Amino acid sequence: MPELPEVENIKNDLLPKVVGHRFTKVSLVWTGIVRQPSPEEFCRSLVGQTIEDVRRRGKYLLFPLSSNEVLVLHLKMSGFLSLQPNFAQPETYTRAVFHLDNGRELRFCDRRKLGAMWLVKDEAAVVGKLGPEPLADSFTPEVLGKLLSQHNIPVKALLCDQNIIAGIGNMYADEALFAARIYPLRKAKDLSGEEAKNLHKAIRQVLTAAIRQGGASVDTYKRPEGELGSAQFYFKVAHRGGELCHNCGAFIERTIVRGRGTYFCPNCQKVRNEES
DNA sequence: CTTGGGACCTGGCTGC
DNA sequence: TGCAGCCAGGTCCCAA
Numbered sequence: 001m002p003e004l005p006e007v008e009n010i011k012n013d014l015l016p017k018v019v020g021h022r023f024t025k026v027s028l029v030w031t032g033i034v035r036q037p038s039p040e041e042f043c044r045s046l047v048g049q050t051i052e053d054v055r056r057r058g059k060y061l062l063f064p065l066s067s068n069e070v071l072v073l074h075l076k077m078s079g080f081l082s083l084q085p086n087f088a089q090p091e092t093y094t095r096a097v098f099h100l101d102n103g104r105e106l107r108f109c110d111r112r113k114l115g116a117m118w119l120v121k122d123e124a125a126v127v128g129k130l131g132p133e134p135l136a137d138s139f140t141p142e143v144l145g146k147l148l149s150q151h152n153i154p155v156k157a158l159l160c161d162q163n164i165i166a167g168i169g170n171m172y173a174d175e176a177l178f179a180a181r182i183y184p185l186r187k188a189k190d191l192s193g194e195e196a197k198n199l200h201k202a203i204r205q206v207l208t209a210a211i212r213q214g215g216a217s218v219d220t221y222k223r224p225e226g227e228l229g230s231a232q233f234y235f236k237v238a239h240r241g242g243e244l245c246h247n248c249g250a251f252i253e254r255t256i257v258r259g260r261g262t263y264f265c266p267n268c269q270k271v272r273n274e275e276s
Numbered sequence: 277c278t279t280g281g282g283a284c285c286t287g288g289c290t291g292c
Numbered sequence: 293t294g295c296a297g298c299c300a301g302g303t304c305c306c307a308a
Contacts, residue, residue: 001301032284059302076302078286093286112285114302153278162303170301219300259280260301 002075004167005210011056025099058166072118079115082107083224130166145196148188156184171238176202183269237263
């Protein structure tokens, strides 16, 4: 499940390998992966274009091209990219292949077919509504505090809402809330200034640590040249229902918040009602 | 504004 | 052993 740290690793890995290279051919194994424009126009327009940069916005990967268009990818639940020599055996579930002018191929593999690609003139058409980047300098504790105060929804739901904050998904929301010792079902607007500050620090720590660890290889995620991430080994609560809390020894519990499995320590993340 | 549900998908797991 | 049915959760969309 690629979230911000996984996509950041993919971006960093691809950057020195694909920038300056040109698409010589684009083939779609499953055309449903293209959202915009038509699959035919998508392939035709990309051929001959040079990749000028690789960027990340939230969980999206952006490839600005020489034509001033932008190729946008989203890996969703089960997608990953593979950068291999063109003679290498294609992975199962390869949905699209970008042939590069250096004899390599960038392959979009996706078991569950939830992933998506766009070719657009203005990236805002795809990523324009995303909330702030949690690792940006401008994302201060005060900014988070204001966002929290504006929503009467569970804090876990707020962290996962891409239009409020971009890039945090289910796993890292649970990890950040544990690190900040905040119960996932607390209403966002009920958090104190102190808790907002702690949560801000926790979000940054959790995300930067996971980036350093190469992301979390749960399910299908791997980096473009096949390396696995190790962040999952350091998870304190995510996917650890029934295990013992490293902090207090209580059993980690699993509940459902907004339809998503949510792991937390019932002892460290106590239910509290602030000033009410 | 908030919440819940369905849709998109398929491998892996559960239970009979 | 086989198979139906549920589950995973990122995002969008619709309804209450």
